[in-house]
Amino acid sequence: MRWSFWWVWCAMGAMCAAGPASAGPARIEDSLAQRLAACTTCHGKEGRAAPDGYHPRIAGKPAGYLYNQLRHFQDGRRRYGAMVALVDPLPDAYLQEIAAYFAALDLPYAAPLAAREDAATLARGRVLALQGDPSRQLPACRACHGAALTGQLPATPGLLGLPRDYLVGQLGAWVNGQRKALAPDCMATIAKRLSGSDVTAVAAWLASQPVPADSHAAPATREPPPMACASVPKRQP
Amino acid sequence: MKRWLLALLLLTPLLAGLTLWLDGEQPLQDAAAPSPTPELIARGRGLALAGNCAACHTARGGEPYAGGRAIATPFGTVYAGNLTPDADTGLGRWTAAHFWRALHHGQGFDGRRLVPAFPYTEFTRITRADSDALFAWLRTLPAVRQANRAHELRWPYSTPLALAGWRLAFFRAGEFQPDPAQTPEWNRGAYLVGGPGHCVACHGGRNALGATADAGFGGGLMPTRDGYAPAFTRAGEASVAAWTEADIVALLKTGASPRGRADFRTTGPMAEVVMRSTQHWPESDLRAVAVFLKSLPQQPDPVPEPLREPALVAQRVQQGSGLYADHCAACHGEAGEGGQLPDGTWAAPPLAGNRLVTQEPAANLVRSIALGGFGAATEARPRPFGMPPFAHVLSEEQMAAVATYLRRSWGAQASPVQPLDVARWRGSNAD
Numbered sequence: 001m002r003w004s005f006w007w008v009w010c011a012m013g014a015m016c017a018a019g020p021a022s023a024g025p026a027r028i029e030d031s032l033a034q035r036l037a038a039c040t041t042c043h044g045k046e047g048r049a050a051p052d053g054y055h056p057r058i059a060g061k062p063a064g065y066l067y068n069q070l071r072h073f074q075d076g077r078r079r080y081g082a083m084v085a086l087v088d089p090l091p092d093a094y095l096q097e098i099a100a101y102f103a104a105l106d107l108p109y110a111a112p113l114a115a116r117e118d119a120a121t122l123a124r125g126r127v128l129a130l131q132g133d134p135s136r137q138l139p140a141c142r143a144c145h146g147a148a149l150t151g152q153l154p155a156t157p158g159l160l161g162l163p164r165d166y167l168v169g170q171l172g173a174w175v176n177g178q179r180k181a182l183a184p185d186c187m188a189t190i191a192k193r194l195s196g197s198d199v200t201a202v203a204a205w206l207a208s209q210p211v212p213a214d215s216h217a218a219p220a221t222r223e224p225p226p227m228a229c230a231s232v233p234k235r236q237p
Numbered sequence: 238m239k240r241w242l243l244a245l246l247l248l249t250p251l252l253a254g255l256t257l258w259l260d261g262e263q264p265l266q267d268a269a270a271p272s273p274t275p276e277l278i279a280r281g282r283g284l285a286l287a288g289n290c291a292a293c294h295t296a297r298g299g300e301p302y303a304g305g306r307a308i309a310t311p312f313g314t315v316y317a318g319n320l321t322p323d324a325d326t327g328l329g330r331w332t333a334a335h336f337w338r339a340l341h342h343g344q345g346f347d348g349r350r351l352v353p354a355f356p357y358t359e360f361t362r363i364t365r366a367d368s369d370a371l372f373a374w375l376r377t378l379p380a381v382r383q384a385n386r387a388h389e390l391r392w393p394y395s396t397p398l399a400l401a402g403w404r405l406a407f408f409r410a411g412e413f414q415p416d417p418a419q420t421p422e423w424n425r426g427a428y429l430v431g432g433p434g435h436c437v438a439c440h441g442g443r444n445a446l447g448a449t450a451d452a453g454f455g456g457g458l459m460p461t462r463d464g465y466a467p468a469f470t471r472a473g474e475a476s477v478a479a480w481t482e483a484d485i486v487a488l489l490k491t492g493a494s495p496r497g498r499a500d501f502r503t504t505g506p507m508a509e510v511v512m513r514s515t516q517h518w519p520e521s522d523l524r525a526v527a528v529f530l531k532s533l534p535q536q537p538d539p540v541p542e543p544l545r546e547p548a549l550v551a552q553r554v555q556q557g558s559g560l561y562a563d564h565c566a567a568c569h570g571e572a573g574e575g576g577q578l579p580d581g582t583w584a585a586p587p588l589a590g591n592r593l594v595t596q597e598p599a600a601n602l603v604r605s606i607a608l609g610g611f612g613a614a615t616e617a618r619p620r621p622f623g624m625p626p627f628a629h630v631l632s633e634e635q636m637a638a639v640a641t642y643l644r645r646s647w648g649a650q651a652s653p654v655q656p657l658d659v660a661r662w663r664g665s666n667a668d
Binding site for chain 2: 023024025026027028029030034035036037038039040041042055074075076077081082085086088089090091093094097
């Protein structure tokens with residue numbers, strides 16, 4: 001009886017002897033998280049933004065928005081060498097899968113950093129975000145980015161939970177043409193109507209706002225956007 | 238003294254005139270243009286894929302083959318032309334004879350000399366029949382009205398005289414001549430590699446004036462892309478002399494070729510070539526290329542030089558070892574054995590014994606660490622695993638340490654990498 005298990009002991013002994021001497025190839029699970037490790041070194045663990053205050057969160061953004069951005073990098077409408085080099089060789093179906101993967105991640109947001117700007121600047125930013133400035137044909141951010149500024153399906157991103165430097169950088173890029181979308185490029189039109197102090201104010205206010213408990217993007221609406229916009233697909237009537 | 242000066246003053250325009258005359262316009266060779274049958278057009282499309290014409294002639298986000306893409310060279314920026322059949326801005330007024338002259342003699346519609354960034358130094362080997370097929374296919378593209386942008390070459394490279402002199406020195410027109418001592422398959426491979434595929438444009442290296450003439454396949458740094466195109470003639474670089482034909486075909490078809498305990502990958506510009514070009518080639522053509530590449534004469538790998546500062550290198554290896562354990566080992570294995578999925582396919586290639594790690598110069602290793610990348614996404618591997626870029630995570634000194642550790646571990650004795658090498662090769666975010 002005791003001896004009938006001799007082979008078990010032998011096998012275990014052999015495994016222990018072989019174990020530490022040669023670990024062998026690393027075991028890697030076949031998951032999108034592993035396939036997309038290239039994204040998360042910069043965009044943070046699970047795409048929840050990096051601590052460097054620049055690389056934005058991608059987790060939970062609308063899939064349509066993320067997919068559009070990947071295509072913009074491929075087609076030269078957005079420019080950032082590291083992103084371009086990564087997405088350049090990827091086929092469309094994979095880009096859609098990547099966008100859907102990060103869009104579906106439902107992760108908590110960190111509390112916003114305290115704003116460095118004065119109260120007047122923040123108040124101005126708040127007005128621009130929530131009411132806009134009709135005298136300058138500036139729609140409010142919330143007119144397109146969701147009433148709670150958490151985005152609107154299918155392709156408009158939320159504006160909360162993003163680093164201030166990233167927001168300033170992107171608005172600046174819209175103004176000087178470094179960042180584009182397909183025409184009609186509504187965001188480029190709006191950004192060019194903003195002054196430098198508008199950009200500072202609205203970015204500072206947005207970055208200082210906590211993300212509401214329901215951080216999900218608002219459902220798609222039948223309301224037409226305040227101006228023609230290729231990023232908002234027309235709904236069939 | 239005065240007499241010399243006078244002679245020089247007289248001789249210079251004479252020589253210049255002679256150069257321009259010797260490199261004069263070639264007559265158009267009209268031939269009975271074949272009728273554009275579906276077979277001819279399909280063949281032309283295959284040739285466009287083989288030559289990867291779109292890589293240069295399609296701008297980022299632009300209309301296919303409408304040109305406009307900027308190509309940086311050490312002599313200035315050139316802009317690829319519009320190949321669509323638009324009458325005013327593309328090839329609309331061209332005939333098959335014009336097109337053949339462009340490929341074969343490097344001369345444009347009006348006989349103007351073309352800049353050799355357009356690789357007519359290789360395309361001159363393309364047969365007239367293939368040229369006609371390619372042209373017939375280009376005629377089927379939708380015409381795009383997009384004017385060509387003038388090149389921005391620095392003086393004196395911008396002058397007709399410089400181009401004429403360059404062509405006299407480095408360009409000989411000549412269709413591919415099959416070697417009767419070789420098999421038809423070998424000759425097909427030699428034609429594809431030397432003509433439409435223009436592999437030598439990168440893998441042959443270029444001289445100081447940017448010429449690939451008589452380059453062979455000894456490898457070379459790509460002057461403006463900061464990468465290294467490895468030699469087909471050295472076992473330690475990209476030689477496939479010891480590979481099976483099936484392994485070579487797999488690499489060009491899928492972008493990866495697992496061979497025993499190694500997983501060969503194409504990276505950087507070659508991954509693009511696999512994705513946009515070679516994965517679409519017929520298997521018979523890939524096999525022909527394999528036969529030809531296997532037959533190339535081989536050279537011994539260089540003997541590693543003794544270390545100049547062994548203590549400093551040992552310190553860098555030590556530092557690199559810690560960084561490797563922290564950042565790399567989870568995917569590439571504790572001792573560079575690579576990383577495998579549960580079914581045994583490679584997700585992360587082994588680094589022990591990896592030629593990309595040890596080849597000289599270490600440009601591609603540095604670029605892999607700094608920029609990461611997904612490698613080639615192909616029909617066979619449509620969802621590749623991505624290597625993260627580490628340029629944001631590691632300093633140049635740290636990247637040099639990791640690279641040096643890899644190049645001095647697990648039996649490797651390649652030269653150490655300095656932080657300055659990293660600065661030179663890491664690439665930039667400027668695109």
